[in-house]
Amino acid sequence: MLGQEHVVRALTHALETNRLHHAYLFTGTRGVGKTTLARILAKCLNCATGVTPTPCGVCVPCQEIDAGRFNDLLEVDAATNTRVEEMRELLDNAQYAPVVGRFKVYIIDEVHMLSKHAFNAMLKTLEEPPAHMKFILATTDPQKVPVTVLSRCLQFSLKPMTVDQLVSRIDHILQAEQVPFEPAALRLVARAAHGSVRDSLSVLDQAIAFGSGRVETDAVASLLGVGSDDAVLALAQGVAARDSRAVLEMLDRMIGAGQSAEDVLQDFGRLMQQVALLQLLPDGVAPGAGDPPPAEWLALAAALDAPSVQLCYQIALSGRRDLVHAPDEAAGLTMSFLRMLAFLPGGPAGPGGGSGGAAGGGGLSAASHGRASGGSPLARPAPPVSAARAQAPAIALQPLPDTGPQWLALVDQLPHAGTAMELARNVTWLHRSEQRLHLSLPVHHKLLLPAQERLLALLAALVGPVQIDIRLDGVVADAPRAVEHSVVARDDDLRERRQAAAETSIAQDPLVISLITDFGGRVVQGTVRPRDQAA
Numbered sequence: 001m002l003g004q005e006h007v008v009r010a011l012t013h014a015l016e017t018n019r020l021h022h023a024y025l026f027t028g029t030r031g032v033g034k035t036t037l038a039r040i041l042a043k044c045l046n047c048a049t050g051v052t053p054t055p056c057g058v059c060v061p062c063q064e065i066d067a068g069r070f071n072d073l074l075e076v077d078a079a080t081n082t083r084v085e086e087m088r089e090l091l092d093n094a095q096y097a098p099v100v101g102r103f104k105v106y107i108i109d110e111v112h113m114l115s116k117h118a119f120n121a122m123l124k125t126l127e128e129p130p131a132h133m134k135f136i137l138a139t140t141d142p143q144k145v146p147v148t149v150l151s152r153c154l155q156f157s158l159k160p161m162t163v164d165q166l167v168s169r170i171d172h173i174l175q176a177e178q179v180p181f182e183p184a185a186l187r188l189v190a191r192a193a194h195g196s197v198r199d200s201l202s203v204l205d206q207a208i209a210f211g212s213g214r215v216e217t218d219a220v221a222s223l224l225g226v227g228s229d230d231a232v233l234a235l236a237q238g239v240a241a242r243d244s245r246a247v248l249e250m251l252d253r254m255i256g257a258g259q260s261a262e263d264v265l266q267d268f269g270r271l272m273q274q275v276a277l278l279q280l281l282p283d284g285v286a287p288g289a290g291d292p293p294p295a296e297w298l299a300l301a302a303a304l305d306a307p308s309v310q311l312c313y314q315i316a317l318s319g320r321r322d323l324v325h326a327p328d329e330a331a332g333l334t335m336s337f338l339r340m341l342a343f344l345p346g347g348p349a350g351p352g353g354g355s356g357g358a359a360g361g362g363g364l365s366a367a368s369h370g371r372a373s374g375g376s377p378l379a380r381p382a383p384p385v386s387a388a389r390a391q392a393p394a395i396a397l398q399p400l401p402d403t404g405p406q407w408l409a410l411v412d413q414l415p416h417a418g419t420a421m422e423l424a425r426n427v428t429w430l431h432r433s434e435q436r437l438h439l440s441l442p443v444h445h446k447l448l449l450p451a452q453e454r455l456l457a458l459l460a461a462l463v464g465p466v467q468i469d470i471r472l473d474g475v476v477a478d479a480p481r482a483v484e485h486s487v488v489a490r491d492d493d494l495r496e497r498r499q500a501a502a503e504t505s506i507a508q509d510p511l512v513i514s515l516i517t518d519f520g521g522r523v524v525q526g527t528v529r530p531r532d533q534a535a
């Protein structure tokens with residue numbers, strides 16, 4: 001029983017000390033080995049050598065259980081036998097002593113599927129079980145098993161296999177069967193199995209058949225319609241280099257190979273998570289990881305700064321969630337990556353674009369966008385980058401804000417995380433002069449100031465060349481701010497108004513009024529909440 005050592009240890013101890021319970025419940029996702037474990041336990045209980053954690057495997061009960069024809073072992077799949085009559089019939093048989101074995105063992109798989117009446121019928125037997133009777137229940141969904149049943153079972157939860165555990169198992173099988181394989185292919189198989197041993201084996205069978213007796217990365221990737229790690233890595237390298245063309249070409253190739261947008265975004269997110277770990281652990285070895293990380297990952301960890309990795313991860317997650325709303329899969333996928341390129345500091349470079357050097361020299365101006373800062377929008381000096389930009393995917397720019405409400409609308413479009421976002425929410429709109437936005441920040445938030453470079457990059461992605469000028473304001477924390485000029489003030493105001501509305505509506509509720517006037521009730525201050533905050 002690979003990966004279930006905690007359960008095996010507890011059961012072994014119980015069997016060795018002969019402390020047997022009359023009902024066991026194994027829980028865990030599909031394919032982790034619940035029924036396998038149940039059958040092993042049935043052998044432990046019935047082996048001719050005596051109750052033992054190590055059944056001999058050669059005696060008559062052991063062999064018959066393996067062959068599935070042991071008279072005193074009954075396996076029921078509750079998913080197909082949910083009717084109460086069947087359960088009653090089954091349980092009526094329970095009172096008779098075992099024919100050949102020591103115990104009559106009932107294995108009931110997917111027990112949560114039983115009807116309420118069937119559960120009740122079973123409960124009677126569970127409450128007063130005959131001494132020769134053992135129940136082994138298995139379920140993927142213990143929440144749906146009645147508490148009355150749960151409380152009479154000894155419960156063990158089986159853990160899903162980790163990718164590493166599955167890989168080592170598959171590795172072992174392939175070596176034993178002398179099937180040639182590429183190690184990277186095994187990771188793809190293991191990942192596709194989502195923690196299930198059973199699934200990993202069936203995927204492996206398909207992979208061997210598909211690869212005519214070999215398990216190779218490219219073949220498995222195309223069989224599963226997933227990206228090989230190489231493809232996702234190339235994608236990430238393109239993002240890190242702000243190389244729009246490389247990213248778009250890679251996406252095109254992946255979509256062409258039949259990969260789903262969801263898988264691409266998921267794999268990309270997983271890679272970003274690994275990179276984030278590497279950035280935190282300078283020795284480059286993540287806890288639990290066996291092998292040292294590939295050099296390419298280390299290069300990525302160096303090429304992207306930590307906030308950028310977070311940004312990419314976040315966009316991959318939200319991109320996945322928003323796929324259902326996208327015009328089509330390819331569009332949703334492409335937009336997610338274009339968004340990363342747009343929001344990364346340094347912005348999207350053109351095809352073959354270099355290292356994405358951020359605004360240099362010009363102070364806080366989005367010079368990377370190619371237009372000289374501070375000039376009138378009409379005067380367009382054309383530095384070399386602009387030619388490249390013309391070929392890059394066009395991202396429609398929005399007009400610069402002129403009023404407080406326009407500023408708020410702009411901030412609402414920024415990604416919802418990070419100190420840059422906090423800064424954006426807390427600054428108050430003052431005015432605009434040409435491309436310079438004048439803002440003020442309450443002095444008690446001055447720790448957010450270092451994020452202004454990042455905020456500038458985010459803004460530039462939406463409005464093009466822009467400068468910001470943030471003035472520290474000595475206002476006290478509670479001083480009123482114009483609600484149309486800062487997101488925090490607006491949101492606070494909104495919350496207060498919704499709160500007031502909620503309190504008013506409670507005060508006017510006829511039932512509440514009658515509770516107060518007829519029964520002397522009172523509304524406890526501070527307990528009324530607008531509806532969406534109630535939970």
Ligand SMILES: [Zn+2]
Pocket residue numbers: 046047048049055056057058059060061062063
């Ligand atoms: Zn035996």
